[in-house]
Amino acid sequence: MNIFQRKLSGRLRQHPELWRTLFMNPNQETLETLRGLHHLEPHPHLGPWLFPVLPLWEHEACEGNEVLAEIIRQLEQARLSPLQTEENLLRPILQRIRILASTPGLFPFSADYIQENLPRFLESAEVLADLPELEIVNFTAEEIEPLGSDLSRYRISPLSRRYIQNLFYPERREAILSVLANIAKNFPLLATCRQAYAIMLTLEKTELWSQNPFCLRLIANRYWEQHITQLS
Numbered sequence: 001m002n003i004f005q006r007k008l009s010g011r012l013r014q015h016p017e018l019w020r021t022l023f024m025n026p027n028q029e030t031l032e033t034l035r036g037l038h039h040l041e042p043h044p045h046l047g048p049w050l051f052p053v054l055p056l057w058e059h060e061a062c063e064g065n066e067v068l069a070e071i072i073r074q075l076e077q078a079r080l081s082p083l084q085t086e087e088n089l090l091r092p093i094l095q096r097i098r099i100l101a102s103t104p105g106l107f108p109f110s111a112d113y114i115q116e117n118l119p120r121f122l123e124s125a126e127v128l129a130d131l132p133e134l135e136i137v138n139f140t141a142e143e144i145e146p147l148g149s150d151l152s153r154y155r156i157s158p159l160s161r162r163y164i165q166n167l168f169y170p171e172r173r174e175a176i177l178s179v180l181a182n183i184a185k186n187f188p189l190l191a192t193c194r195q196a197y198a199i200m201l202t203l204e205k206t207e208l209w210s211q212n213p214f215c216l217r218l219i220a221n222r223y224w225e226q227h228i229t230q231l232s
Contacts, residue, residue: 047081105185
């Protein structure tokens, strides 16, 4: 650790509220500070300083702040809160913001307006699962086979929902959110852009993926595609 890093580390430990200043303006200085302190043990718990800036970071991500994406990647490598409930709440939000920030393009709408009128933009939003862009998200026949009976009857049992939850493992969630972010920023139809962002907002908790109509339709589409292929 060089002299600058030792001084900065001392200041942040003595005056942890300085994190608020760094996070309120997420830029290259913020990133370099986190990189310089990455090796420090124990890692400072930054949750209390992150929660207040999340709305600001959401706007920065919608405007394409690519440095913010790198800042969050640094944060994701450390424990952010001593409370597991806070950790579980914070990480999915940071994931969404990171993906939005790293996706090229700008929002052609107000993020605040979507957040304030979320139920309106979720109406029929599950049809986005039919878009060709989502075809890159695949489920194998072996994964879908245990759901065949439920999907053919258009009724998902509680046991099946628990099984579906396991299908949305971290890499698959990342891929789906990345596609939705690209649709939200770059799709030619404004209504579809808004719906894609609205869906992203509904997926902040891991346990919600197995209940989300968009996610269920995504699985159902793959089931029927495979079913038709087998019949032909």
